[in-house]
Amino acid sequence: MRNHEYRENGNLDYLKTAKGKEPQGKETTLQAQPDFKLIGRPTQRVDGRLVVTGQAQYTHDIQFEDMLIGKILRSPYAAAEIINLDLSPAQSLPGVKAVLKLNDGRLKYEGEQIAAVAAIDEKTAEEALKLIKVEYRTVPHVVSPDKAMAEGAPKVHDSGNVEKFNEYTRGNIDQGFAEAEVTLERTYKTAIEIHHPVETHGSIARWSGDELTVWDSTQALFSVRDGLARALGIPATKVRVIKMYMGGGFGSKLSLNEHTVVAARLAKEAGRPVKIILSRKENSLCVGNRPSSHITIKGGAKRDGTLTALLMKNYTCGGVGRGDRCSEPLIDVYECPNVKVEEFTVFTNTGASRPTRAPGHVQGTFALEGFMEELAAELGLDPLELRKKNYTSSNEGGTGIAYSSKGLEKCYDIGAQKIGWSRRNKKPGQGQGKVRRGLGMASQIWWGAGVPGTLADIKLHRDGSVEAISGTQDIGCGTRTFMATVAAETLGLEPRDITVKIGDTVFPWAPSSGGSLTAPSVAPAVRDAALKAAEFLKEMAAKKLGVPAADIVLADKKLFDRNKPENGIAFKDLLAQLRRETVFHGERGDLPAGFAYNTFGAHFAEVEVDTETGRIRVLKHVAVHEVGRVLNRLTAESQVVGGVTQGLSTALFEERVIDENTGKMVNPNLQAYKIATSMDVPEIVPMFVDLVDPRINNLGNKGLGEPPRIPSTAAVANAVYNAVGVHLREIPMTPDKVLKALRDQEAGS
């Protein structure tokens, strides 16, 4: 059985909501699919003007008159003990208002916090940090997973460096291999990536009596609020967390940060607001990373491509934190009766992992889809046909429950046609010449059903204005815009007529924005509230117009009799007759049991490999997704384009590099840590399979945050394989690795 106890740093419970459970509330099944005027069309962001004029307020931008600047002293060593810590020189520096000891024992990674100061400005705070006297005794460290696994390696924690965290078995793996006509075993490796949101992590804490308000660059308002309350030993009712705009998170801002607690403690001690903004280097070292993976897949198949067995072993490293569970794609995507998985975390003296856009799935898909491509070549089959051959409409590889909806087959067909799949090298590497082209593909599965119980309000004002309110956050995916669109659609208004209020824990509860769950949680809650408001208004109008409520239509900013459209009242005029401002509470209902709720997609990439320089250029990338109903085509396309670009960046460039001798990161900046730029980006074609899920929620929509991030890396790697005939099996595919693979291939043939 899968180990459901396994958690990464952040709480990943949200991923588990994808499995339906018994509905507790009302039926959420979508009875009929209405035709929408706004939902599903391209809608410009309602807050675009604020962003393009520089008026959108990010946490970095917030300043208070008496605000202090907090800074944290961090470990310069990968492993050390603090022998002596003297804060007094910092305390006596003029301008320093508070000093805190955060650690005086064992240090397990470069960047671990030791002490903190709050001072009147940044320069004084920096000066104060330098005055803190720390006497260290360094102890042996280990920063590479390979070395951490070796016998006699320095222990990162008190337990061993290797820990099994996931095991899964179905069928009989030995029997599966016995039935196989072809078996293949391959090992795939991925590097550690850093999230690097453009806005580094930061928090501002301000106390008013015993009440704390925190402005935090976060994806998780309520989780930060509850975490702060626990850390400070105060009730959640005394903590308020606000986040208006945020410059990226990608999973690294999904939980409470240590520095947020530090800001609150410093502010308490100093009696003034304290702002802590992490530097780019701190962002590199101590607020998360995507764990590496070292995945071996052994698979068995019949000559016709039918899978009989899949055996996977993964060693994944998340520093002092845990690795990622990378086996979900292998367990779910293809029909295969016999599967066995074992996954191990390897600890090293480096900063802890955090969820990184599609945790585990990027690595697991790179391995699984690389394997499928290599298996297809071994069998002499079209890799797309091999995938279709093992298609399944229920989860756990055909052994579980039915998917509520699954449009993967359509993704395959649309994508293959769009990229011109028949142009690929029938045999990988059959092309000649210095620069060779190839086509590759990969399949995608993710959750994305949303969180039952998510709340939203619609508030009607007597002056005719309307608010849509939820304690959710817009992390760049267009939450404000889809909330306005759904409310406007339901109330017969335009998106600009709706004032959206989010980003504050004083608003109704909504889950963290991660794991592709914001849109399928919040949009149905807004829809629910707006439907209630519409019903109320129709009743009001019915009395006014003297017709049954069932005959009232709410459209074009008025309410009117469907049989006699001239008998109507303007929306605004009707609201003027409200007794007072009126609130309607909406909730995202439960997921009907008995079905699996997942998102699907397929990517197709075309690349060019220069066999003399080892340079890879992606020429075209077609990304087809099935996420139920698309709420806003414009922002959905951006999501896909961004996911593809990040996946390409992972495939070609990104790698955290640690020096083994010093245990220090050598590329803790945006110059040496390579991220794709505009120069690296090909033509990207985002496409959607329009398939409305019949029961997932009242809109039939699923999430889109992770899906486009998942298969793009694998598709690029597979295209390189198709071009040169050797699978690199390791990312990032830097020129040195390409040239080495080509040399090895030549030497071997």
Next chain:
Amino acid sequence: MDNPSKKRGHPVTRRAFLRGLGGGAAGAALVTRIRGREAGQAGISLPPALTHKSIVFELNRKRVTVEVEPRETLLEVLREKLKLTGTKKTCDRGECGGCTVLVDGQAVYSCLFPAIRADGKEVTTIEGLAEGENLHPVQQAFIEKDGYQCGYCTPGFIMSTVALLNRNPNPSPEEIKSGLSGNLCRCGNYVKISEAVAAASQKMRKA
């Protein structure tokens, strides 16, 4: 820590680099013009250290006077002293373009630009592009084409785009890519950004 001590062998920080500028040709020229408060106090024969200078420049079509220290960057002065926070601090060492502003019409990384050098110049930030309610065509195009996601790198991209279109009103797709290659978008929205730039270019040429 973004300001590690030098003796530990850390790389040179941007701020240390700026401090070092004081001994260079540009710095020498400046200190001959203004004498710092602590001039001569140290009893050494080097030119006296400059501590403050009042500078005057055109900021978004308005004249501003502000007292700056030589170690302060234009970015710090804009954000902290003048409270214009549309210009973002992202890497603080010239790697990402998030802090791009126009100085005399040229795009510069304001995190690498000593504030003191803005004296007598014309500086345009994201806050100065729109004229009243009328957005600049580049701003309008970024909304229409959804040329951003989280929006944090957007002011920098928009300023780079304005500079690009000023010097090349009709850039090819490749010229757009290279013109924006000094700006990082971690959400990875370059395709949409390029579309926005092309749309703005077209609109501005028609106007």
